Amino acid sequence: MPYVNIKVTDENVTQEQKQALIAxxxxxxxxxxxxxxxxxxxxxxxxxxxxxxIGFDQVTKLRQLADT
Amino acid sequence: MPYVNIKVTDENVTQEQKQALIAxxxxxxxxxxxxxxxxxxxxxxxxxxxxxxIGFDQVTKLRQLADT
Amino acid sequence: MPYVNIKVTDENVTQEQKQALIAxxxxxxxxxxxxxxxxxxxxxxxxxxxxxxIGFDQVTKLRQLADT
Amino acid sequence: MPYVNIKVTDENVTQEQKQALIAxxxxxxxxxxxxxxxxxxxxxxxxxxxxxxIGFDQVTKLRQLADT
Amino acid sequence: MPYVNIKVTDENVTQEQKQALIAxxxxxxxxxxxxxxxxxxxxxxxxxxxxxxIGFDQVTKLRQLADT
Amino acid sequence: MPYVNIKVTDENVTQEQKQALIAxxxxxxxxxxxxxxxxxxxxxxxxxxxxxxIGFDQVTKLRQLADT
Structure with missing residues (x-):
């Protein structure tokens, strides 16, 4: 009777991806x-x-830096 | 000083039900x-x-199957 | 399919108490x-x-203060 | 490789406050x-x-009582 | 940067099994x-x-019933 | 009424360090x-x-590699 909790950033995870993670x-x-x-x-x-x-910063900021 | 975390599916839980769970x-x-x-x-x-x-599937799909 | 996590301090919780919490x-x-x-x-x-x-202190210390 | 989870009530936490909590x-x-x-x-x-x-009641109710 | 928490019952999970779950x-x-x-x-x-x-009972008891 | 959960590896965290994390x-x-x-x-x-x-491996193994 395992319980698994997967935490990911909220960045357009699709239904198919959720189903794939669960399965x-x-x-x-x-x-x-x-x-x-x-x-x-x-x-x-x-x-x-x-x-x-992560590493002192919000992921929002890290994503912006990665895009520049 | 207990801490209790109750996870349920998001299916129209009312204020009264939340209050009843807490109390x-x-x-x-x-x-x-x-x-x-x-x-x-x-x-x-x-x-x-x-x-x-649960059991490889999203609850969304299980609910749809149960309704058919 | 709820999941409930109860966190309590580790202070001699008995089998009967655990069973009562679960039931x-x-x-x-x-x-x-x-x-x-x-x-x-x-x-x-x-x-x-x-x-x-809680309140800046370990419960261990709070228990010691309460006993004195 | 620590993991820290901070749970607070959803009451207008700003970007600056989130950044300050993370840092x-x-x-x-x-x-x-x-x-x-x-x-x-x-x-x-x-x-x-x-x-x-907390203490049998929803925080929503405690906030209303505090405002009256 | 996902974080995954896997909760299982403490029943002789080996190093190899833990490594397999992680990988x-x-x-x-x-x-x-x-x-x-x-x-x-x-x-x-x-x-x-x-x-x-699960189902009102401790897993300890369910295991004992399964063994009888 | 925040709740904070700090998860760290079990590597000789002292009472003083725990108290410092809490405070x-x-x-x-x-x-x-x-x-x-x-x-x-x-x-x-x-x-x-x-x-x-982390990165497919148990921290135990990463610590051993770091020591060699």
Missing amino acids: GTTQLLVDVLDKNPATTFVVIDEVSTDNWG | GTTQLLVDVLDKNPATTFVVIDEVSTDNWG | GTTQLLVDVLDKNPATTFVVIDEVSTDNWG | GTTQLLVDVLDKNPATTFVVIDEVSTDNWG | GTTQLLVDVLDKNPATTFVVIDEVSTDNWG | GTTQLLVDVLDKNPATTFVVIDEVSTDNWG
Whole structure:
């Protein structure tokens, strides 16, 4: 009965990508630990780039620097 | 000083239901562990059904199947 | 398919208390949101009082002050 | 490689305040534990006052009482 | 810069299994979202079966019932 | 009433360092957001280096490589 929480920045993650993350993570837990998929939860959090910091800075700023 | 995080799918949870979850969880911690309600936090996360997976699939898809 | 995480300080929580927290939280989600208990997870984290802070201080210190 | 999650109520937190929380938390981990800021993540969650409970009540209600 | 938290019951997860969960999850985020593995964190929590509840009961009890 | 969760690797974090993380984080929330320290929680999780992955590998392995 695993619970997996995936946090990524909120940058246009599509339905297909979400479905792929859920299916892939669940399959990994089946393959590696023989868990039951019927009680395997995967929850995806999409976090605003304003609210995610790395190396002292908001990701919003890092994205702007990368674009210049 | 407990901290409780309740994650449910984002499907029209009302103010009254949120209040009932908060009061009920807090009362449970008072009753079972004699905790102080003044420092008992309850945080509810409402997660999009697109972002919650169970048994390889998004809950959105499971809800559609259940409706057909 | 709710997921509930209860964090309390690690101060001799008994098996019976853990069972009461799990059963009580699950019943609350059934009563308030009509959730299915078979896919309701409750995870209890017991946190060392050294690792929990409130009002600038470790709970370990607050417990010592309360005992004097 | 620390990971820090800051949950606050969603009450008009500004870009400058978010940046200050990220920079300040990262600096604290550098100062106290000599961590590498390049692999220090800070994620801020802004939680609706309807979804945060303390002392049996939603913060929304506590704010209304404080204003009266 | 994703952050993934995998919670499983604490039932003899080996080093090889942990390494497989970390590598597999990271590869999934590279494949699906083109994320940079150098800033992809995977944190595994092993939770005592006494502290994990499903369907009103501790997993400890469910395991005992399954063995009888 | 903020809640902060700090996850670091379990590598001999001292009582003094824990106290400094708690006091520093709480002060940051007072300074930046004018929060009440009496209802500011800081919870530190110390995660085994076997259970923390970055860039496909367990931190345990990265530490061994760094030492050679």
